[in-house]
Amino acid sequence: MTDHKWDKGKLPSRHVTEGPSRAPHRSYYYAMGLGTREISKPFVGVASCWNEAAPCNTALMRQAHAVSEGVKAGDGTPREFCTITVTDGIAMGHEGMRSSLVSRDVIADSVELTIRGHSYDALVGIAGCDKSLPGMMMSMLRLNVPSVFLYGGSILPGNFEGKDVTVLDVFEAVGAHAAGSNQMTDEKLNALEKVACPGDGACGGQFTANTMACVSEAIGLALPNSCALPAPYANRDEYAVASGEAVMKLLELGIRPRDICTRDAFVNAAIVVAATGGSTNAALHLPAMAHECGVDFDLFDMAEVFKKTPYLADLKPGGNYVAKDMGEAGGVPMLMKTLAEGGFLNLDCMTVTGKTLGDNLEEVTWDDKQKVIYPVSNPITKTGGVVGLKGSLAPDGAIVKVAGLKKLQFRGPARVFEGEQACFSAVERREYEAGDVLIIRYEGSKGGPGMREMLSTTAAIYGQEMGDKVALITDGRFSGATRGFCIGHVGPEAQEGGPIGLVQDGDMISIDAEAGTIELEVSEEELEKRRKDWKPRVTDYGSGALWKYAQLVGPASKGAVTHPGFSGERHVYADI
Numbered sequence: 396m397t398d399h400k401w402d403k404g405k406l407p408s409r410h411v412t413e414g415p416s417r418a419p420h421r422s423y424y425y426a427m428g429l430g431t432r433e434i435s436k437p438f439v440g441v442a443s444c445w446n447e448a449a450p451c452n453t454a455l456m457r458q459a460h461a462v463s464e465g466v467k468a469g470d471g472t473p474r475e476f477c478t479i480t481v482t483d484g485i486a487m488g489h490e491g492m493r494s495s496l497v498s499r500d501v502i503a504d505s506v507e508l509t510i511r512g513h514s515y516d517a518l519v520g521i522a523g524c525d526k527s528l529p530g531m532m533m534s535m536l537r538l539n540v541p542s543v544f545l546y547g548g549s550i551l552p553g554n555f556e557g558k559d560v561t562v563l564d565v566f567e568a569v570g571a572h573a574a575g576s577n578q579m580t581d582e583k584l585n586a587l588e589k590v591a592c593p594g595d596g597a598c599g600g601q602f603t604a605n606t607m608a609c610v611s612e613a614i615g616l617a618l619p620n621s622c623a624l625p626a627p628y629a630n631r632d633e634y635a636v637a638s639g640e641a642v643m644k645l646l647e648l649g650i651r652p653r654d655i656c657t658r659d660a661f662v663n664a665a666i667v668v669a670a671t672g673g674s675t676n677a678a679l680h681l682p683a684m685a686h687e688c689g690v691d692f693d694l695f696d697m698a699e700v701f702k703k704t705p706y707l708a709d710l711k712p713g714g715n716y717v718a719k720d721m722g723e724a725g726g727v728p729m730l731m732k733t734l735a736e737g738g739f740l741n742l743d744c745m746t747v748t749g750k751t752l753g754d755n756l757e758e759v760t761w762d763d764k765q766k767v768i769y770p771v772s773n774p775i776t777k778t779g780g781v782v783g784l785k786g787s788l789a790p791d792g793a794i795v796k797v798a799g800l801k802k803l804q805f806r807g808p809a810r811v812f813e814g815e816q817a818c819f820s821a822v823e824r825r826e827y828e829a830g831d832v833l834i835i836r837y838e839g840s841k842g843g844p845g846m847r848e849m850l851s852t853t854a855a856i857y858g859q860e861m862g863d864k865v866a867l868i869t870d871g872r873f874s875g876a877t878r879g880f881c882i883g884h885v886g887p888e889a890q891e892g893g894p895i896g897l898v899q900d901g902d903m904i905s906i907d908a909e910a911g912t913i914e915l916e917v918s919e920e921e922l923e924k925r926r927k928d929w930k931p932r933v934t935d936y937g938s939g940a941l942w943k944y945a946q947l948v949g950p951a952s953k954g955a956v957t958h959p960g961f962s963g964e965r966h967v968y969a970d971i
Contacts, residue, residue, distance in 0.1 A: 401435065408516045411514045436471050436472045439646075440474055441473045441476070441518075441521070442478060443477055444479070445477050449482035451480075451524035452524055452547065454596065455521050458631065461632040462639040464639065465640040465641075469643025471516075474515060483603070483848060487566075488851030493844060495848065496526060496679070497845050499527075499530040502534070504534075507968075525602075525676070528607035528680075533687050535616065537688075537960075539653050539969040540651065542645075542651075546608040548622070549599045549605055554590060555587050555590055561592075563600060565587055568587055570855030570856060571858035574858060576858075595627050596625050600711035601672055601673055602712070603674040605710075606671065606676070607680060608622035608718075613731065615660055616747060620726045622726065623718075645749065650747075651969060661685055661696075662696075666740060667727065669779025670708060670779060671708040671710055675796050675872070677697075678781070680954070682952070682953050683956050689962070694884065694952040695952070706779050706798055709767055709768075716766075716767045721768070724766070729761070730768050733768065775798075780798030781794065781796050785911060787913075788914060788915040789882075789893075789913050792952045794883055795883075796878070799878055800908070801863070805866045808832065809899065813836065814837055833867045833868070834869070836870055836888075840945075840949075842889050846951065849872070850873065853867060857878065868904070869881075870885045887950065890931050896929060897917075898917075904916065
């Protein structure tokens with residue numbers, strides 16, 4: 396164990412541990428079993444999103460305890476606490492999904508308040524499911540105390556009829572079952588649901604959790620390869636211990652999150668999202684993280700990165716492999732090694748190792764035998780797995796995942812639905828046609844409120860073997876597990892009078908994911924007539940957290956954030 400003589404003169408915890416006036420505060424620490432020596436050391440918040448809502452989060456408490464051991468080994472005093480998580484897999488397909496994106500900001504706020512209220516000096520954040528990852532990283536950038544992020548790890552794949560399966564297979568099986576397919580009887584659906592998710596961990600494909608886990612490494616907030624191992628593997632705890640030790644080293648060196656997460660680091664992160672065919676939700680979360688630390692980086696900046704980035708990782712839902720396979724292939728460091736050799740990355744960015752990204756990658760050797768990550772010289776496709784769109788239907792932008800798509804253009808008549816449930820019900824009844832462009836509106840951050848994901852609907856369409864025969868457009872979001880010609884984050888959203896709120900059944904819509912365009916083929920004169928009759932929707936949420944969120948939230952193109960961020964700062968917590 397390292398033993399420092401820590402000077403608390405500039406650390407936040409001096410406000411609760413130093414001097415005669417803090418005797419009452421110290422009495423609480425003695426009550427919890429701390430001694431004078433522990434009280435004199437830096438206090439490190441060990442925040443986890445542990446809960447029993449879903450397997451994404453059930454291993455996090457174990458890992459938090461391991462982090463605490465690492466903090467102690469680095470001569471710090473760990474203080475563990477939990478925050479909320481809303482898990483998308485459980486919230487999906489019903490009113491609960493409105494809580495999902497809202498939870499990201501509540502997580503960031505609750506970690507901030509806990510750190511501020513108790514004057515902790517550093518932070519290790521452990522997260523498992525979708526919104527908890529960006530929420531935790533947002534709090535790090537907001538507080539700017541030395542911080543390390545740790546992913547709780549992915550779930551192992553299930554096995555059904557001799558094939559690896561994920562929860563996406565279950566969602567798509569629901570569609571096949573509803574269509575009356577002989578391939579998905581009641582008995583088969585029941586058997587599949589029992590084996591698809593075999594234990595602890597987040598969804599195994601390159602859905603939102605694994606996408607943002609890759610981001611945590613690419614942007615420099617997580618230790619190299621720390622997101623690779625599945626949650627059930629006990630040796631994941633070694634990364635937890637190492638994360639606790641690393642945060643103490645950062646505290647000693649004075650390296651903070653904003654020293655790490657520069658604009659170049661955000662570009663690196665967006666490159667990794669594109670190269671892995673990652674979740675479109677990254678286009679919400681990276682701008683929201685940038686908002687916390689004063690980096691100018693929105694949906695359009697991400698789209699520019701996507702245009703230039705090759706698609707390299709053969710991961711579900713567009714590909715063949717899951718997170719476990721990518722970890723065994725060398726994980727994010729292996730991917731970044733070939734991207735660096737192709738000149739795509741800024742290697743001078745600082746990381747939580749105390750070294751630059753380039754220094755970290757020097758230790759990585761390319762493995763020709765692995766099959767998950769393609770070399771940059773031989774990509775799956777020459778451009779990334781995610782594309783930004785802009786046009787008369789989406790003047791403020793939209794986004795689509797193209798990984799796995801064979802056709803990048805689509806034109807067809809609009810079929811308009813006022814909300815997700817109306818569309819899902821129509822899909823269940825097969826009340827749509829090949830060639831339709833399904834429009835789901837009033838599901839934006841304000842109009843939902845909460846910007847629901849449409850996985851239940853898109854998975855049902857695929858289950859009916861119609862995934863390549865229709866397009867779906869929404870001002871809401873899609874799950875990272877979504878596949879097909881599915882366009883989300885359309886802005887301005889319908890609730891704000893955007894063009895998507897003026898679309899009528901039969902209007903022709905053309906999409907070109909190669910050119911990056913999305914057009915509503917209706918004259919401006921006709922749209923002006925329609926605007927005169929348009930009114931914002933009155934939602935069912937006139938009070939509570941969802942009402943509050945709807946009053947505060949900004950546009951999706953800038954991350955759907957709920958406060959002024961860096962631009963409104965008058966102090967930085969780390970320096971109080």
